[in-house]
Each structure stands twice: as structure tokens, then as C-alpha cells.
Amino acid sequence: QSALTQPASVSGSPGQSITISCTGTSSDVGGYNYVSWYQQHPGKAPKLMIYEVSNRPSGVSNRFSGSKSGNTASLTISGLQAEDEADYYCSSYTSSSSYVVFGGGTKLTVL
Amino acid sequence: EVQLVESGGVVVQPGGSLRLSCAASGFTFDDYAMHWVRQAPGKGLEWVSLISWDGGSTYYADSVKGRFTISRDNSKNSLYLQMNSLRAEDTALYYCAKDIAGIAAAPYYFDYWGQGTLVTVSS
Numbered sequence: 001q002s003a004l005t006q007p008a009s010v011s012g013s014p015g016q017s018i019t020i021s022c023t024g025t026s027s028d029v030g031g032y033n034y035v036s037w038y039q040q041h042p043g044k045a046p047k048l049m050i051y052e053v054s055n056r057p058s059g060v061s062n063r064f065s066g067s068k069s070g071n072t073a074s075l076t077i078s079g080l081q082a083e084d085e086a087d088y089y090c091s092s093y094t095s096s097s098s099y100v101v102f103g104g105g106t107k108l109t110v111l
Numbered sequence: 112e113v114q115l116v117e118s119g120g121v122v123v124q125p126g127g128s129l130r131l132s133c134a135a136s137g138f139t140f141d142d143y144a145m146h147w148v149r150q151a152p153g154k155g156l157e158w159v160s161l162i163s164w165d166g167g168s169t170y171y172a173d174s175v176k177g178r179f180t181i182s183r184d185n186s187k188n189s190l191y192l193q194m195n196s197l198r199a200e201d202t203a204l205y206y207c208a209k210d211i212a213g214i215a216a217a218p219y220y221f222d223y224w225g226q227g228t229l230v231t232v233s234s
Contacts, residue, residue, distance in 0.1 A: 032218070034218035036221075045225060046206075046224055048222050052218065089155060091219075098173060100146075102157065104155045
């Protein structure tokens with residue numbers, strides 16, 4: 001069982017918006033603004049999409065945005081495109097001995 | 112262009128040992144902390160270990176503490192993971208990942224990843 005809880009799957013039609021949630025505790029997501037999100041296409045390495053809750057690295061589309069409320073972080077993808085179909089993982093610093101925790105991953109299907 | 116190329120993954124028996132390597136290029140290697148992250152077949156990501164830019168600080172997930180050792184050779188732009196007392200549950204694709212910072216301190220963000228090297232622990 002992963003330390004952070006994500007829905008196993010979400011789906012949306014092209015052009016729509018979807019939100020993926022990531023729920024932790026006050027020891028990780030809720031206690032620090034150190035949440036990041038990664039996109040992973042099948043057979044490929046993960047790619048950093050969001051860091052520090054809501055910051056986008058250079059080159060990442062502004063269709064991707066992040067936010068946090070309490071112990072839950074969220075990734076929103078607007079204007080869904082076929083190329084967005086992938087697995088998405090949240091991650092957070094944790095004050096436990098694990099240093100870094102990941103969510104179990106969410107499979108995004110673009111219908 | 113940043114490149115991280117892992118190697119060393121093989122099939123090994125339970126209780127065996129293995130050393131993974133990661134060759135880095137395209138950035139000033141000794142300016143950044145580095146990580147190992149693994150992914151079991153069909154499963155999610157699991158952070159394994161972290162080393163500071165100078166190798167002076169190292170950290171491990173509880174699941175590998177005491178069995179794995181991370182190290183680096185900045186003169187060779189290389190990262191390593193020595194894996195001992197391997198178990199079936201260590202079977203995974205092991206990724207080398209670059210941190211956005213040099214010190215081994217929060218936050219931990221992985222801005223570049225290699226393609227991974229597969230470790231299979233099986234008799």
C-alpha cells in the first residue's frame with residue numbers, strides 16, 4: 001500500500017478538464033509545500049510535470065496545474081489531449097524516515 | 112542534453128549481490144544530488160536512496176536500509192547502487208534520477224530520469 005492515496009483511474013474526453021487527487025497526512029502533503037507530480041507513458045521514464053505544489057518546469061504545458069488543500073494535493077489537466085494519456089504519480093517529502101513518498105499512480109484515459 | 116544511462120541489471124538469485132551504475136552527461140554532475148527510484152513490474156514508483164553532491168550524505172528507504180549502499184564518483188560522472196542480500200521483492204526497474212538541488216535535503220524533485228535497468232531476483 002502506497003503512502004499517498006490516488007484514484008486508480010480517471011478519464012475524460014478531448015478538450016475537457018480532469019483532476020487527479022493525492023491524499024496524504026500532516027507528515028507529508030499537509031505539512032509541507034513539497035508536492036510534485038510525474039507523468040509516465042508506457043515503457044518510458046517518468047517526467048516531472050509539477051513541483052512545489054504548483055510550479056511548472058520549463059517546457060511543461062500550462063494546461064497542467066497543481067494545487068493543495070489540507071492533506072490533499074491535486075493535479076488538473078485542462079484541454080485534454082490524446083497525448084496526455086499516461087500514468088500520473090504524486091510525490092511528497094515526508095518527515096518520517098522514508099524521506100520521499102509516492103502515490104500509487106493514476107491511469108488517465110482520454111476517451 | 113542531460114542523459115542518464117543505467118546499467119548492471121541482471122537476473123540474480125535470492126541472497127545475491129549486484130552493483131548498478133548510472134553514467135551521467137550533459138550537466139555538471141558534482142553540482143547535484145542524485146537518487147535511485149525503482150518500479151516493480153506493473154506497479155508504482157518507490158524511492159530507494161539519495162546521495163548529496165559530494166557523497167557526504169546518504170539516505171535510504173526503510174525497505175533497503177542495511178542492504179543497499181549508494182555511492183558516486185564525481186571524477187567519472189557516475190552513480191552507483193550496491194545491492195546485497197537481494198530478495199524477490201527487490202525485483203524492479205531501477206531508475207537513476209537527478210535532483211534539482213545539490214544538497215541532500217528537502218524538497219526532493221527529480222527533474223531528469225534514465226530509462227532504467229531491470230533487476231530480477233529469482234531462483
